[in-house]
Amino acid sequence: MRHLVSKAIESLPKLDSGQINNLISILAEEVKDIELLEMVLSSLPFGVIVARPDHYIQFMNIPVKRMVPLQQKGLDKLKAWEVILDSDISNFVKESLLEAETVKPRDFTLETLNRDITLAVGVMPVVKEGSIQGDFIYIEDVTDKRLEEARLRRAESLAAMTTMAASVAHEIKNPLGSISIYLQLMQKSLNTDSESCRTDLEDYLSIISEEVERLNSIVVDYLFAVRPMDTHPIPTSINSIIEELITFVQYELMEAGIKVEEYPGKDLPLLNLDEKLIKQALLNIIKNALAAMENGGTLTIRTYEKDNMVHMRIQDTGIGIPADLVSKIFEPYFTTKDNGSGLGLTVVYKVIKEHGGELRVFSKEGEGTTFTILLPIPQTVNKLLVWKGETI
Template sequence: MLLDSQKINYGFIELASDGTIEQMNKEVKQLLLLKEDETNNLFKRIDNNEIKTKLHECFMGKSNQFMVSMNSQQYFFLLQKIIDKIHLYVFNIDQLNSFNEQNNWNTRLLSSVGEMSAGIAHEVRNPLTAVKGFLQLLNQGYDAHYINIAQTELERAITILNDLMSVSKPEFAQEKVISFNIAAELEAILLLFQNQLYHITVDKTIESKGAMVTGRKDQIKKAFFNLIKNAIEAMSNGGTLTVKLYEDHEGVHITISDTGVGIPKDKLRLLGTPFFSLKDDGKGMGVAQVFNAMQNNNAKVKVHSEEGNGTSFSLHFSKSSMRAAQHLGGDLMSTVITSETSLADYLERNADFFSKEWFQYIKEHKSYITTHFEDKEELLYKSVKPLMTILARSIKEIKTEEIMDWAKEIGTRRAKMDFPVNLSWEIFQSSRGIIWNAIQSFYKESESTLDMDEFFMLERKVNNIIDMFIDSFTAYYVQYKNELLKSHRETVDELSVPVIPIADHVCILPIVGNVDTYRAKKIREKTLSRVKELKAQKLIIDISGVPFVDTAVVNHLFKIVKGIKLLGCSTILTGISAEIADTMIELGIEIDSELKTKSDLQQALQDLNFSR
């Protein structure tokens, strides 16, 4: 039996970005009544139009969750994007409410027991400690046999009360939160039991020897001690103790398993309750301390046990849950999140941490972007960190001027370094995900909650700020590029209309390259100006360097010829190739009768009595 998330039945579908179903469980197939379709596309297999419409809105990025009523019951749909995949979860609202009520009841029960035990422990521990002291004095002058027994029992009683106090009131020890190597601590705890492992096979796999977590180290070490101790005691006739640790993008995962007697199915739900034990001489505080320690350090515990086959404890220290006290690059993250801590304060204080997390994601999944930056830190500190800082300052009141100023700075700088605008969009769109991760972390780590209206109001505000920046960035990027292009065009314009005088009142205009409307207008303006300036009477226009001629190009040339004629200058057109002539015939283009044509420049010069 699996304790924890398996108590809730939910539908699950993994989708490709185009909506193709890659895998799903039977619950979602029954719930949505998916019909068969050759393409295996989710939208084609769903009959419910309301679900189709809302799913489409989620795929468009307008939302990531919605509720739908089916068969007189409410269902909650949640979409989560995982790199290039989309995960769709479907929950029954009534089942969720029932599960929450049960969990709240268990929590209240454990809290009541804890308060009671704290009072007992506090009142009883002090006199027991005093009795122990007097017995130590008596031990110096009397027969020690019975006194030793009394001391042993008192030691046991004090140990029980200390354990009870640590479970009922964990803050009693006031242990500080630190970052430490959990792999090293786990191996050290395992070494403490080496003399008790002679009849047990140990299967130890530590994949991530440098795995770090942030929490109360002694509390977590004691939890390891209790789990390993219980596992050994459950295998009195021998067996296998399995200890595994690995780290991935989600966090650090630890499994401690045994092949011992296991836990009966009807007793499994009581696991972790103070004083509950399956051992005859057990105190029932070891596993309770484990659950309590994991809860205090934002870790998750899952228990899988089969009677006669053994028990497995899986501990998960997620990266998001460790953020409240994460130490990274010398910067300590906000360690205390209270109801008075605002989201804006949290984002601004921890902008550096989340920016580094985003940078790590870019290096792992979009490394091609970093090749465009000589200084990789420039990508980090001048891309995402300022965006998160500005977002934090704008959550209460949008700082439009600050957003625009920074967008102008970034947009202009990226345009100057010729950084592709599509990659800039990728950077900012990926930062949107890390920003929402930060917001999610705040609400996980604080006692703050949002109702549906507040959530959507926050979603609109955050995404509007990001969109405003991206739009402004794009505008300034394009503005700089347009100004640069305009400057280049003006330079090219000066060089591309060389009206060259070759004799008195005779000039030549060689045209090279494609001629569009803009360039034709510039050629006309410059040519008319130069013809008037040089007082030319004959102008030879050579188009042998023009690769393509169509109706538009010819029309532009005719306008030039007519303009020149008004200035008293006649025109000879040269350089029409056989291919261009054929194209002009196909297009039905006719040469004006007033325009003389020659096959090449040499023929035109001969016609004007020029010799070699």
Template sequence: MSDDVRNAKTETTETLRRQYEELAELAGSLAHEIKNPLSVIHMNIDLLSEELGDIEAPARQRAINKVDIVRQQCERMENLLRDFLRFARLREIDLTPGSLNHQIDRVLRAYEAQAEQQNVDVEMYLDADLPAIMLNSDTLQAALMNLVKNALEAMQHGGQLVVRTYSTRGGVALELIDNGPGMEDSTVIHMFEPFYSTKSGGSGLGLPTARKIIEAHGGGITVQSEPGRGTRFVLAFPVPRRLGGGG
């Protein structure tokens, strides 16, 4: 490849990158501007609902039902905007040495009551000698919570979630394996695409945001699933040489 062609490709890539960043910033600003009037609408809908409750009229219940529909849609839009803003704003994050075991343990403790209520048996096999990785605790836990939450939602009537950490060549890995209903290939192919969701009322931004967070840590995420046999997520993270002996 000639230098001219190489330079032209580099310039094109840089131009596209700038355009993407400008578009992402614009979309984030637009979402923020929509969020403010939507909050006002939601607040006034709540006030209107209280006032309707004090009115004695045959049509009162029909009016309340319509108000409830508007409130539900406001809440759905607020949740969508919240997830979108989180997705759009995630770029570079500050990383410090930390334990992947500690992060997943905290997340599992947060969902302990829900797992027990749903009769989901959580089996943990965390490597005690796992090296430290560079991580951002808040964002990484948000990604892990999304994955654990999805696994539990897939096992509403009980099941098993196996969580395992282990060392790999040049890094560490975390496996989340559930024996829920699994997914078709068509779902697996699209599940990390923004706004793709098979859940009623879902924003479709949970898994794309989780992947973005993991990639911001220099890692990657893969998924294997089969209908009737469950789903397996594997998260891989690099271990910097200078941290090779940490735990």
């Protein structure tokens, strides 16, 4: 728009009255388009601030004036962060714009007369043909959304705790029953004068000791499943972790007649990972695959980048999982193995979630199972909002 006006002013001395009338009509239409755009932006449910390349305010819609405390005068002489009175939001906007990169939106809590509100603030540059043309700041009131998310998390946590508590009670019941039986047998032995009494008591005590260890193991596993994980993520190559893990279990896989096929992605970015926990999660999946391929088979591991995530696909050619059980495999203490703890995949799920990732599973009986792990790529690369038209 400014470019058009500049050209028009330069051409005015050369134009006749008809051409001037046409130019005025074109400019009027352009003004209408700008007014329409401003109306649209002001009708959005979130606040918008647009600034020029020098960060001075160019436009603010109506919602942002209701959400954030702002300077009331001299807005055209203030930079984007100077117009915002809240120091936390102002500093966030300033740091983001001066670093000229898109950062993950951040939540801020503001006190109001009626209640505290939570605002999600995002900042990104606007570019045209590779050069920055301005700044785009959006502010969304996410108070109700965050409250609902917290409510759902509490409900899910309570449901998970209820399910796990029931499972633990079931697991504890068996060793307690066994201990009770052998205590009764000990009591009977003590009431007799049998020469074999000492031998029987030693056997009974040995069994009771084993059951006590079993109870301890159940409690330890339960605490591991419910306590927050103490993660220490550092930039790490996922391909290196997989390579080290395959080296660690290669002899076990060879003895089981399992062939390993690796397809590591090239030039994958480093991920923020706790190497110990990720190795444990992957080892649990590989152990499951090994158990599913009793007569040998192929274990295929593939890594690649897609949609700003690094994907890991671990595929076996084992017996597969029945369709009605696939949705249950991540539940605590659910297992199809005779000697399984039922916590292996629960740990996998928890580790991946602690890293902000996703875990997917596809299985077909008689054909095998595929676990796909998605891990987020750290946002360190500049990402710009592309604007192909004129600046607002």
